[in-house]
Amino acid sequence: MSCGTGGSSCETPRRRGAFLVLAILALIFVALSIFSFLKSRHQVTPDTVSFGPYQAVDGKRVFQAYNCMGCHTMVGNGAYLGPDLTEEYKRVGPAWLAAFLPSAGGWPTTAAVRAQLLDPNQQADTGTDSIEAYLKKFPGAAQRIERRGGGTTMMPNLPFSKDEIGQLIAYLKYTSAMNTEGWPPKVEVEGFDHRLQLAHGIAPVAQANAAAASPAPAAAAPDPVAHGAQLVKDTGCLACHATDEKRLVGPGWGGLYNSKVSLADGSTVTADDAYLKESIRQPNAKVVAGYPASVMPVYETLLKDDEVNAIVAYLHSLEKQ
Incomplete structure (x- = not known):
């Protein structure tokens, strides 16, 4: 007996066939779900990555809380x-x-990165306290310092705490360890001519290096104020401090010299030479309120x-202005 059009004798086999296909698909889904959690895939997870005492799981929460993906991509x-x-x-x-991260409005300089290598967590994570060895291990940092160090960025200075910075570093350490299967793709540039754009035109890097290596005539002792102005730029101080009274990551310097400064412990101190020198060398000795x-x-x-x-002479000049 064959199934006719609209006949009921074919409903039962069709229903059984549909249930069989559904059961097969359900088994495949369950098997794939179990497979995605197997450790044999060798995929790193956030709970296994840390930077010093900071965990990548906490860094992921900081990344989300500041809505970093509103400007950046991740995978x-x-x-x-x-x-x-x-x-x-x-x-x-x-x-x-x-x-x-503490002063994202400015690109770090060599001195700023060298200062971070004094941190034991950094030394343990990178395996070195030498800026030369560090830049060799992370050539991307060397390129950015050379090309942009001391310049400004389009990123705002965000109010990260010290712990949040450590947590973000742990999270970025985790994402760098992920198996992204080739994503994002790497940009390949063929035939790039490594030349410098100078004010008077284009010159090969070799010529620029030769000019830089040529001996310069002996110069007179630099003016302390001018020398201090150059130092605060070279060490990245202006990424956190303004030369006027504007508050950035740290206090503004305008009118700071010989002013009364309120400290976190409730006391007050005069911003004289001794205080400023101590604050530069040991900034945690007297923390500003x-x-x-x-x-x-x-x-x-x-x-x-x-x-x-x-640097103190330069700060004094800002007070006079």
Whole structure:
């Protein structure tokens, strides 16, 4: 007997066939779901990655709380105003990130990154306390310092705490360790001519290096104020401090010299030479009220006495203006 059009004798086999296909698809779905959680896939998870005492899981929450994907992409997801951050840790390393994140409005300089390498967490994570070895290990940081160090960025200075910065570094360390299966794709540039654009035209890098290597005539001793102005630029101070009274990551310098400064412990101190020198060398010795501690690097071993004196002379000149 055959199934006729609209006959009921075919309903039962069809129904059984439909249930059989549904059961097969359900088994495939369950098998794939179980497979996605197997450790044999060798995929890293956030709970297994840390930076010092900071966990990548907490860094992911900070990344989401500040809506970083409103400007950046992560594994291709997000907005495209800023660069993809998936392998940012692998490119520039934790010390560059630690120098950049507290004052993202300015690109870190060599001195700013060197200051971060004094942190034991940085030394343990990178395996070195030498800026030369660090830049060799993370060539992306060396390129950014050379091309942009001391310049300004389009990113705002966000009010990250010290713990949030460490957590973000841990999260970016995790994303750099992910198996992204080739995403994002790498940009290949063929036939790029490594030349410098100079004010008077284009010249090969070799010529620029030769000009830089030529001996310069002996110069007179620099003016302390001018020397201090150059030092605060070279060490990245202007990424966190304004030369007027404007508040950035740290207090503004305009009118600071010889003024009364309120400290976090409730006391007041005069911003004289001794106080300013101590604040440069040991910024946590007297923390200004309203500002978090342990954000500014310690410059005790990074600046010589004459350099500290020059910076103080520059701050004095801002008070006179």
